[in-house]
Amino acid sequence: MKRVGKPVFFIVALLILFLTYSATFGIKGKNGDNSTTYIKGVSDIRWGIDINGGVEATFSPATSKKATKEQIDSAKSIIEVRLTTNHITDYELYSDYNNDRIIVRFPWKNDEKTFDPESAIKELSATAMLTFRAGDEYTTVTTGSDGQPVYKTPKGETASNIILTGSDIKSAKSEMYQDQTTGKATYQVGLELTESGTKKFAEATEKMQGEIISIWMDDVRISNPRVNEVITDGKCSIQGNFTAAEASSLANKITAGALPFKLTTTNFSTISPTLGSSSLHAMLIAGIIAFAIICVFMLVQFRLPGFIAIIALLGQIALSFAAVSGYFPFIQSFTLTLPGIAGIILSIGMGVDANIITACRIKEELWAGKTLDGAIQKGDDNSFWAIFDGNITVVIVGVILMAVFGPTNILSMLFGASTTGSIYSFGYTLLIGIVGNFLFGVTATRLMTKSISGFKFARNKWLYGGAAE
Template identity: 45%
Template sequence: MHSKRVFFITVFITVTLFFLSIFGIKLGSFEIKGADQMRYGIDIRGGVEATYEPKDWDQAPTDNELEAARAIIETRMDASNITDRDVTIDKSNGKIIVQFPWKSDEADFDPQKAVSELGETARLTFRDPDGNIVLEGTDVAKSSGQINQVTMNPVVVLELSDQGAAKFAAATGRLIGQRISIYMDETLISSPIVETQIIGGNAEITNMESLEAASALAHKINSGALPFSLVVKNCTIISPTLGSNALAVMVLAGKLAFMLVCLFMLLYYRLPGLVACIALVLQVTGQLLALSVPQFTLTLPGIAGVILSIGMGVDANVIISERIKEEINTGKTLGRAIDRGFERAFSSVFDGNITVIIVAVILIIFGSGALLSFGYTLLCGVIMNFIAGVTASRLMIRSLSNFEAFRKPQFFGARRLAK
């Protein structure tokens, strides 16, 4: 694509996405939140500390039970992209202490209301008509609301553990035509009829009103995998660990650094420097959208990941600009110099980025909390570096080279005339 219009189309897309990432948009139920509505970590915005303890539990919970409860709570928080959290166990008193940040749209700053985001803390049981427990929440590996591809009706799909599959096969075999009731503690949430014996560990709950109702029931079933019911005994507000003005200071520092980098690129590399600045704006925009759309928690390590990836983006553009300048100085035509410059620079950029991608993926898979936040922002930044710093930059420079006024060597920092 060597058209002169490509540069302006790329700039238009960059500006549009930039304003979208800063101010957001809301069309009916569809919403993309702006940068000021991101979910920030405890270190930046503060949050809530909640203390949980077993409810109606006539014995002290074992260490394994407390660890299982902590793992389930952390899994829920991961599913909600709450990466900045601290879930600790007080084994001596049988309590679980959870710290997590405020939601992005929090207005009341009510800790009791905020705790509800963690989902149900009741014990899930499946019971026969006589009230006997035939299955527990810990026997359910996964639950989801789906559309049955045969009947096209909403259903809840249950995936059971091996032990749960054996229990459920025995129960459904003797309860055909009867109801198996699902309880959260002593609250009935569903009571489906057994139509046939269910073997293999996969089951469906039919006759759901809508996909939304199926998804809501599935969420409750997923939340009920706790080994015992939990009750919140204490809720407190946590102040930002970096101070209330930390975010404003970091944003100001980021803006100043970005402007200085762009000024250097413009003065030293000129036309490729201008393209590099636009590419960096597109890269940062992509990272902001990757955080605001899924409401991924942005922490201080996450900001470090953003800054590191921006540095890699600058490095990629410097390498590309230098390679283009070298090719022009050897006497190549401008078009050939641009193509050769990108070809020579790509291997260096690719090698550097691919190693960072591997590290970021490992952090996302095996890390949690702050490490997960750092890995996520770093991965998004490197991917955007490929999109903006390599692909978009090449399209823009190639487009600008079609303008006769920009074919002079001084626009590329070169000494010889590009023909």
């Protein structure tokens, strides 16, 4: 067996424990009077309607003119984009063409305290309109919740000279490109304009080379790029040393502002949860008790490999919650429904199974007369494909559930948006859990086992299930 350095056990274990702590509690700080979240934890998870309840809102065009079916569909599509870009998958969205209405149901925010439906629907920015304006003149500057300045209310030429509106934007997406100066990979926002937008933008960029065209959502500036060249083909990019998260956020804001008309909220109400927070609390207690029982079983039955398996399981659980809370900057927060919790539980069960298979194989090799190093290596080799075959089939199922039951697909028409969103949540958490199983239950477990076996106190075969020495 190829030995793994002794410090590896402690390094891997400490990294897993840090992930577990930070993914559970998050890391927050104070910037003056403002609270800043550096790393999101479990408290930042947005729970689904079935657990936390939510809001029902009805949107209508802010005009007396009859809207066309195409306009209603366009507005509905933009609202759906706003929901999905915020990873709100547990929603229902309907169109009423006869009465010019769009009806949406979605869960409360994770930190909701007032449970005011009128305030909650502002998260969708239903009345926000996107504009590209000449110059970068503003009236006031305030400080946002993240401590960064927020520029509000255009003035002067910026207020009067509107170059493009949201309806002129065909698409906006985050893109990676290589900086020609530094050679480093960085991010930008790629824009594609409509036919009318292309013509207007070509005229503006020809006149404003070297000047700023600022981008506003209602009266809040969201970007202020400078024109570097004349753009005549309707395709351009916004560059500014963006991170992946910043580029994605800006692209989402631009896309979300492309409404064909302003919307007003004509009706809103609250939705009661089918389970409620008390059920969530009960599930939490049950989960802690179940995990404690699993830990005792693994320690008694498998001794040292069982102890290592417990550490690996903590990492897998932490990764599952980190993937839905917004812990990673490149993965936004995700609506966690009851089926989503079921996906996490199922994947944890498969993680336990993977560790048991490996521990049993090592134990069998020891009783067959192998040396400790030989038993660990042979046990790892013999168990890998059994674990791989069992997990890869679940990966395929998870991918299919996400692809087929995603927020927008043909099955949404057959089963309804709420059903597909719930199934999508199950597929997502199941897939993340299996990825965590390979990362922690297979890779991390084996590194820690080979590493700790190099210590003299851990060379006794009894610790691995063999005969006492």
